Amino acid sequence: MKVLKVDPIKNGTVIDHIPAGLAQRVLATLKPRVSDIVMMGMNFSSKVMGQKDIIKIEGRELTQNEVNSIALIAPEAKVSIIRDLKVAQKSKVEIPELIEGLVACGNAKCITNGEPMQTKFRLINAGKRELACQYCERVFNADELKHL
Ligand SMILES: [Zn+2]
Helix, strand or coil: CCCCCCCCCCCEEEEEEEECCCHHHHHHHCCCCCCCEEEEEEEEEECCCEEEEEEEEECCCCCHHHHHHHHHHCCCCEEEEEECCEEEEEEECCCCCEEECCECCCCCCCHHHCCCCCCEEEEEECCCCEEEECCCCCEEEHHHCCEC
């Protein structure tokens, strides 16, 4: 195993404590723009988690919606906003009670898959990451739902 050094960023976002192997999925939901400078470190050793992944995005501060997207995949992750090489804001991600417009309903017959409308899910169980569609009432694990 090779450990790579991940350079500190001047301004942007650091997503730490991503369970090992999930960095690519987390990054995909953030839809990196061509101009984004992204550093991804995988399989770092962590005292708490054994192994973890880290993502650093230079020049971009994540919105609350983007942080919520991360929570659906990696609720253990920690997001830090960096300004001028210092941590300006640190937060543990949390799945909100109401998840709007982030993921598509897994029920093909659900009205949200037939009409141009925003999806809405209620958080049923945070530990198991179970969400219920507000429209068809079906319950899904967050891993079953496609990110929009
Ligand atoms: Zn539905």
